[in-house]
Every structure is written in C-alpha cells, then in structure tokens.
Amino acid sequence: MMFADDSGLLRQLLAEALTSRGFHMAGVADTVPEILRLVAADPPDVVVLDIRMPPANGNEGIRAAEAIWQDHPQAGLLVLSHYAETSYAVRLLEGSSRAVGYLVEDRVQDTARITEAIDRVGAGEVVIDPMSSTGCCAAGEPSIRWKP
Helix, strand or coil: CEEECCCHHHHHHHHHHHHHCCCCCCEEECCHHHHHHHHHHCCCCEEEEECCCCCCCCCHHHHHHHHHHHHCCCCEEEEEECCCCHHHHHHHHHHCCCCEEEEEHHHCCCHHHHHHHHHHHHCCCEEECHHHHHHHHHCCCCCCCCCC
C-alpha cells in the first residue's frame, strides 16, 4: 500500500501504525506529484490519500484518485478528509463502484478503524463514512455499501 498526506507527523505515525499491523508500506509521499510517481513506478493494491494536499490545498486527493484510476484501475483508493463533504464522496463513487473509500479523519479514532477500511477497500468493497453516506444516499447514489 501507499500513503500520501502533507502532515509529516500524521504520515510518520500512520505509516508506523500500519506497518506494525502487518501492512507493507511500499511508498509514502507528501505531495500529489510524488504519490503519482510512486504509484506509476510500483502500483500498489491500495493508496490512502489526504483530500487536501500541496500545492493548492484544495481537492487534490480526489484529483489524484482520478488520475490513479485512469492509469491503474485495479488500485483501491481510500481518501481521508477533515470534512464530511458529500460531493467528494459522490465524486469518488462516480469514478468507481468498487475498491473505494471516503473517511472523515476526526471520526477515525484508532488504527483499527482505518485498517479495517484499508482491508475492505483492498478486498474491492466500498467504504463511506456514515457522516457522508446519508448525503450520498439523498443524492441518489445507489452504490454505497456501508457495514457499521
């Protein structure tokens, strides 16, 4: 798996936590161009992306997910966000009906929650944070399969 986040501390802590839980961390990046280079060189099973990353700190994580899917459609993608933005979750679901996830960072209280999400995305499932899934369902998105 690979992980991209612009927060050095979060990157380090999450990489260590996931490695200690048996995940092979094939690459860690702090920018979108860097994660795209890593994925191109050695496509992983799952890529975890922060939604806001340099240089613009907008929705680069979503755009990176779309770029990764274009070149590596077999890759699972889990996007982490500070906010429960229904539009971002819907945009991810429009890109793929399998192996995709969207979690609100503040609701990921421990590594068990994120490791479960990574495992499920790696198995081809869709994982959407409950805070976003209500809005997605209201928007008419039928692809959400949430297991509490």
